[in-house]
Structure formats: structure tokens, C-alpha cells
Amino acid sequence: MKEQRKIIQVRERVPLSKGIPLSIQHTFAMFSASVLVPWLFGINPAIVLLMNGIGTLIFILVTKGKSPAYLGSSFAFLSPTFLILANPNMGFRYALGGFVVTGLIFCLVAGIIKFVGTGWIDILLPPAAMGPIVALIGLELSGTAANNAGLILNDTYTSINPRFVAVFAITLLVAIFGQVLFKGFMAAISILISIIIGYVASLAFGLVDFSAVSEASVFAMPHFQTPVFNFSAIMIIIPASLVVISEHIGHQVVTSEIVGADLIKDPGLHRSLLGDGISTVLSGLFGSVPTTTYGENIGVMAITRVYSVWVIGGAAVFSILLAFIGKASALIQTIPSPVMGGVSFLLYGMIAASGLRLLVDKKVDYSRGRNLALSAVVFVTGLSGAFIQIGEVRLTGMCLATIVGMLLSLVFYVIDKAGLSNDQ
Template sequence: MAKHIIQVEEKPPILKAIPLSVQHLFAMFSASVLVPILFGISPSVVLFMNGIGTLIYILVTGGKAPAFLGSSFAFLAPAGIIIATKGLGYPYALGGFVVSGAVFCIVAVIIRFCGTKWIDVILPPAAMGSVVALIGLELSGSAANMGGLILSDTYTQIDPKKITVFLITLGMAVFGSVLFRRFLAVIPILIAILTGYCVAWGMGMVDFSAAAAAPVFAVPNFQPARFDWNAISIILPATLVVVSEHIGHQIVTGKIVGRDLLRTPGLHRTMLGDGLSTMISGLCGSVPTTTYGENIGVMAMTGVYSVWVIGGAAVLSIAISFLGKVSAVIQSIPGPVMGGVSFLLYGMIASSGVRLLVDQKVDYSRSRNLAMTSVVLVTGLSGAFVQLGQVKLTGMSLGAVVAMLLGLIFWIIDKLHAANDYDDSAEAAE
């Protein structure tokens, strides 16, 4: 029996919509609150602005592009430099966030008038599928780290308890998606998180001290942005990272929901929504936002694409930002629980890239396709990087840039009829 799909514009009954929204909230929560913790600010203002930003995004896209906007990791390094710089500090990083969001909006306007055909040129299927796969593959390491599978500064030795919780959570998510029926079949992630949480609690791995000390109600700590050209120049290069990430996310989401989101509602609308969200977040003392891979993975796994469900998750995020104890309890979810869930969700994104290559019938007997996929994947997974000022271009972002350069070069070679596999009939058909 085929999975029941809840399409983008469908509005599930309230009793189903609430747990579906909670599932999206849990999927984004741990990563989204980690960014403000690293910046040394209150997560409550970030949860508030993530919810507001997501609702803005849904409004700008006319409810036709499902996405949850969470905290962006692309700005961690440059913002950290500004925070540590004497005479500057976090308010000046906020000014950089505002300008970065404005640049995003400018790019959206340019795309509105120039169209998206250039994407087909610089990101042919062999490149596009590889970049999409990289989104999930690059994130897989963080899921394994959360699960306690990798020795690091966080986990200095393998802990059997962490591995047990990780495996139980992952197993519940994997086998639940296969065995559950009816409504349970669309909330396996939520069930897996709750199961993992209960197991971790029973094993003494949940710390409730922060929840006990947290106030019942708390107003988010808003603060104004300040502007300094030096700070802005440090922040701006990170915009390139988020732009490439945004395009990749729209491509993979479009493949999941079965719609061309680059054309409807249009890449210019999705980028405008993302840019406005980042601008407003910066003005209010929060962090830049970006479309979240975790929530894309939830959609891929459950077949629930409804913007009403994602909008519900946004409302819950806003509500929780005022509920200190509830927020603290959710933050107490152990890393192995979220690692177990993320392990599957990130894999779903990578699988979507492979699916794109298959659906587009990429011909790997052609040297260009084989070379492009090979170079893009190795670039993204090798740890290679390019330093742009204070920003390190690496992983999926560097892989996307390399893919675009190769796509453009191959297009020029074709225009010159210089390729050894050049097909005159293909050009005539165009």
C-alpha cells in the first residue's frame, strides 16, 4: 500500500496537525538552539524569531514552498570573530546579519528579472543530484557525533548507554516508518524521539536541573543591531554559503513534493522570504535563518508536505519562546536521541540526491557526467576548503561552487562544439 501523501496546500484536521507540527518542532529544535548557545545569547529570542521568520516565508511564498527556517550555522565563524573583537561585540554581528539578509533580498530581485534558466546551465542533473546528496552526506558526521559514535571533544570515549539510546531511537524511526500504519505512519520521528527520551530518562541520562531552575514564563531578550563596516565585511562572505545552500534545499524539496519550486512559487520568492527573515531576525537580536535540512528530511520520510503543519510548528516555536520550563525540558533531550533521528533524516536528503540522478536518467557513459559527479562529491567530502576573508567555504557550499563552475565550463565547451561527445541533435532539439 502506497504512502498517503498530504500535499503542500492540504490542511489536516487539528487533532492530526498538532502532533505533526510537534514532530517538525522537535526535528529542528536541538540544532536551532545550539547556535544561540554558541553565541552566548538566550535561545528564547531565536525560537521566537525562527517562528516569525517561518511564517513570513510562508506568506511571501504564498504557502507554496514548505520549509521551516531555523538558525544558520554558516555565520558561526565570522560572528564569533566580531563577538571577540574589542570595541565590537554581538550587536555589531547583528548589523552584519541585517545587511546579509538585505543582500539575499537583492539577489531575489535579480532572479525575478533574470529568471532561473541559468540554473539549468550551471547545475545540470549530474551536478544537481550530487550537490543535493552532499547536503545530507555533509551533515551525517554531526548526527554520528551527537549519537556518540565518534570520539571528539564532546565524547572522549564510547559510552554504551549513548550507543544504546542512539540505536533504539534510530531503530524506532527506521522500523516505525516501515511497520506503523494509519496515522502512526506519519509520525515515526515524533514516536522515535519520545521513545528515545524515555529510554534515556530510565538510564539516568536526562538532566532536569536546568528545567527546574527555569522560570515558567520568560520574555525573549530582544536587542537592537548596530552597524560597522568592518563587522559587515566579515559577515558578508557567508551570504554566498547560504545562497548556495538555499538553492540546493529548494531543489531537493521540489523533488520530494513533486513540484518545481524554482518556478512556482519561484526561487525569487523563496529567497526573498529567507532574506526578510534574516533581516528581521538581525534587527531583533536573533541569528540568521535558513531553510532546515532536518525538516526537509521529515517531509521526505513521512509524506506530509503541508505548510499548515509547518506553520503550526512555527506557532509552537513562538509559544515555547515564552515558556521557560517547556523550552528547558525540550533542550534536555540527550544528544544520542537527536543523533538517532538525524542519522536517518540526513540520509533521506542524501538519498533524494541519488533519486534525482536516477529520475533524470543521468548517462554516466558520458565522461562529463562521470567527471562532474566525481569531482563534486570528492570536493564536498574531502575536507577541502577555500578561505574568503573570515569565512571558510567548504563541504556542500564549496561543492556547489565547483559544480557551478564545471557546469558553466562544459556549457561553453558545448557552445564551441569542442566536446568529444557533442550531440548536434540535442542542440537542435533545444
């Protein structure tokens, strides 16, 4: 019988010779998405790399080293922040004030969860709802991977570039077949190997531009800013908190499935949300963007079966170092989008598959009408493009599906308590 690939557990230490490439692999996975947010806001990515790294280390400390997660830049705050930046009487510092308050809300919700417990999750998010919600985390991101690869025509890509497709295909195929053919430690760093080979292919196809590297300074100091607390700006930012909290719960559930431990109970949802809240508060105080657990890094763990928080911590340290080494940061940014698109194609698919795995592991009975209806409504809500507008924040995709799933599950719970259900 074929021996299964060794699993490196959450609290297991890794030798430095293996830990460094494993940590670099996580750094590459999160880098492009994490620096995109500050780039869109027109701020220096160095401060974001610094605060993401510090935030991740705080998260690991708060969760007692039991919850492997990398905290990267949250995309949930793009729309409200753009609205603030468009106001001539405001600026990014006004958004920072909203970010600080958002982090405090996370901490408040964490305190409430500590007091009331997590039993409500089983009622509001039963497996028939949670499985599709977890799957939606990956499915919702899949379009981003295809767009990075240049496979979708839009304002950025008006035609299919054969060189982009070739690099995307090479990167993806190495990542896929690395899971089947690589052995030992090479299998654990298959994502890193696919990025390197994809980058070499990009060089061969002339897709790499080194001008930013030559212009970058060897060492750079991140640009710090202090927040301005303005009521109007804060009220614009706050609704996005619901998106991140929903995303956080989904990520903790899918990570639990991957590592084989109930992270909702130990170290507890209150600890993980508190860690994210503290990270977001500090980010807002020093001029960075809100943080959230990253699906890219969850996907890396699912593929490599390396769950060690020591490896995640190493990635956080690399992120901090990159914040001060201008040329190294600029060099990583030369990795063309089809390379990251090829890697993300597999990573996001792994997250979606984890949602289906949850349904199998929990033995969801689809002969029961309620389970079939619940999963169907969650999937369609998340994938249909339906949305609800609250102020300047649009609830759509996985976030809206989570809310709908929770409401429907609550109705089913009330029906059961009233003895009205026909499947008891």
C-alpha cells in the same frame, strides 16, 4: 498490491487532532540545532525561537503557501561571528548589523533572479551536478548525527558510552522500523514516536537532567537587542551570504524532488530567497541570528510524506509559544543528544538519498564522460575537506562543491556552444 501510504500535499489542510502532533514533530526535529547557535553565541535562545517562528510564517506568506520549509538558525555565520565576539571593541550587536545587511543581500539577489529568471540554473547546475550537491547536504551533516550519538571520539566524547549507544540504537531502530511496520497516522508521526521512545529509554538509563527545568521560570520574555552597523563587522559577515544562497538553492531542489513539484519555478526561487532574506533582516533588527531552510525538516517530510505548509506553520506557532514559556523550552532541551542523533541519522540519510533519487529521476547518462566527471568532482570536492578561505569565511563542503560544479558546468556549456565536445 500493497497500497502506498497516503501523501498529504503541500497546500492540504490537516485536521487539528493530527496537525498538532505533526507540527510538534517538526518542532522537535529543528529544536536542538536551532538553539545551539544562540547558545554558542552566549545569547538567550528564546529570541531565536521567536524570530525563527515569525520568519517561517513570513516565508510561507511570501511563497504563497507553495514551498514547505522551516527557517532555523544558520550555522554558516558561526566563524565570522566568533571573530567579531573576540574583538574587545565589538560585541554581538555589531554582528547583528552584518546580519541585517546579509538579509538585504538575499533580497537583492532575489530581485535579480526575478529579473533574469532561473534558466541559468539548468546551465550552471545540470542534474549531474545538482544530484551530488543535494546528496552532499545530507552527507555533510551525517558526522553531526554520529557525534551527537557519541559514536565519534573527540574533545566532547573521549570514550564510547554504552548508554549513549543504547539510546541512539533504540531511537534509530524505532525510526527505521516505524517506516516499515507503522500504519496509518502512526506512520506519519514515526519520528515523533521514535523521539518519545528514545526519551523514555534515556530516563531508564539516567541520561536526563531536570535541573534546568526546575530553575526555569514558567513564563519568560525574549531578550531583544538592536544592531550596530559597523563597516568592518559587516565586511566580516557578508562572505557567509554565498554559503547560505548555495544552501538555499540546494534545499529548494531537494524539496522539489520530495514533494513532486518544481519549487524553483513555482512559487519561484526569487520568492523563497526573498522570504529568507526578510526573515534574516528582521532577526538582525531584533537581536536574533540569520535564518536558513532546515535540512532536518526536509528529512521529516521525506520520511512522513506529509508536505503540508499548515503543518510547518503549526511548528512555527509552537516555536513562538516556546519563546515565552520558559519551562516548556527547558524541558525540550533535556532531550539527550543520542536521541536527536538517532533521529538525525535517518533524516540526513534521507536527504542524501534524495540526491541519488534526482539522478535516477532525471535519467543522468553516465556513459557520457562529462556527466561522470562532473558528479565525481562535485562529490570529491564536497567530501575531501578541501576549502577556500575568503577573509574570515571558509568555503568548504557542499558550498565549495556547488561553486566548483557551477564553474565546471559553465565550461562544458561554452565547449558545447563552440562545437568542440565529442559527445554531441
